[in-house]
Amino acid sequence: MLYLKYWIDSCFEQAISLTTECSHLLRERLNEGSWEAIYSRLLDDPYQNLPALLLQRKEKRLRAHKHDPHPALPYTVCYDGVVHTRAHQSPTKSVLEFAVIEVKGCYDAAKWQEDFTKLVAGCRAILKAIRTSVDGHETTMAKVLAAGVLQAGAKTMVVLMKAVGENVYLLKRGSEWTYPEEVKDVVDFGGLVVAMWKVREVVKSSYEAVKHYHECVKGQKDDGDRTGADFL
Numbered sequence: 001m002l003y004l005k006y007w008i009d010s011c012f013e014q015a016i017s018l019t020t021e022c023s024h025l026l027r028e029r030l031n032e033g034s035w036e037a038i039y040s041r042l043l044d045d046p047y048q049n050l051p052a053l054l055l056q057r058k059e060k061r062l063r064a065h066k067h068d069p070h071p072a073l074p075y076t077v078c079y080d081g082v083v084h085t086r087a088h089q090s091p092t093k094s095v096l097e098f099a100v101i102e103v104k105g106c107y108d109a110a111k112w113q114e115d116f117t118k119l120v121a122g123c124r125a126i127l128k129a130i131r132t133s134v135d136g137h138e139t140t141m142a143k144v145l146a147a148g149v150l151q152a153g154a155k156t157m158v159v160l161m162k163a164v165g166e167n168v169y170l171l172k173r174g175s176e177w178t179y180p181e182e183v184k185d186v187v188d189f190g191g192l193v194v195a196m197w198k199v200r201e202v203v204k205s206s207y208e209a210v211k212h213y214h215e216c217v218k219g220q221k222d223d224g225d226r227t228g229a230d231f232l
Contacts, residue, residue: 003049004197007041007046007197008193010045011041012186012189012193015186016183016186018038018180019180019181019182019183019185019186026038026154026179026180026181027181029105029106030105030106031105032080032103032104032105035103035105035153036057036103038179039103039179042192042196043055043081043149043196044057046197050203051086053083053084053207054083054085054086055081055099055101056081056084057080058081059078059079060078060079060080061075061076061078062077062082062100062125063084063095063097064122064126065077065121065122067128067129067132068128071125072125073122077118079101079102079118080101080102080103081099081100081101082099082100083097083100083101083203084096084097085097085207092133096129096133096207096210097129098126098146098147098202098206099126099147099148099149099199099202099203100122100123100126100146100147100148101148101149101151102115102119102149102151103152104151104153106152107155108152111152112150112152115152116150116157119148119150120161120171122146123160123161123171124146124161124169126146126161127141127146127163130144130146131163133210134213140209140210140212140217143205143206143209144163144206144209145161145162145202145205145206146160146162146206147159147161147199147203148161149199154178154179155177155178155179156176156178156192156195157174157175157177158174158195158196158198158199159172159173159174160174160202175191177191177192177195
């Protein structure tokens with residue numbers, strides 16, 4: 001809880017600073033890198049106290065596409081950010097992914113829809129990879145969500161996806177939030193802050209569900225299989 005308070009204070013401090021000391025900056029046409037820097041406290045910092053997870057930025061391929069037998073997008077497609085396990089902290093022998101991020105320098109309706117479709121494909125691939133990792137264990141999959149963050153300039157939206165069957169997925173499209181450009185808009189900034197923390201919590205709980213399966217459920221299952229084999 002202490003880190004949560006520190007993070008919230010840090011996000012609001014930055015927003016107030018940008019809208020008072022550099023208010024002209026947010027009204028300019030900024031590139032993707034500038035918006036990634038502005039959003040770094042919101043998007044990147046929440047994972048600093050989760051040692052098993054990492055948000056990796058810039059032209060990152062999604063491993064889940066490579067191992068998807070029926071991929072919606074080719075493996076060569078890159079995302080602007082992927083949240084995944086650190087190799088030495090993964091509950092499996094391979095890296096697992098939990099969230100994808102797409103960023104554009106400014107809002108364009110056609111590009112927004114294109115990136116939304118890309119995030120949906122990424123979330124589906126993530127859930128397929130996790131299902132394979134947990135051997136299709138339904139109790140574990142019921143606790144897992146894949147997350148996507150779509151950012152275009154000051155505009156941001158979160159999407160969440162859940163597997164409700166082997167090839168059936170439920171998609172929840174969140175509200176659209178805007179990074180404050182003026183001091184008067186900071187009062188609504190809390191909605192965006194909450195949305196970004198929710199992504200972090202979704203990723204954390206999904207990772208913990210997969211970890212629990214490999215450390216507890218799978219071990220019990222393997223012991224049961226060995227007992228049955230010994231009996232036979």
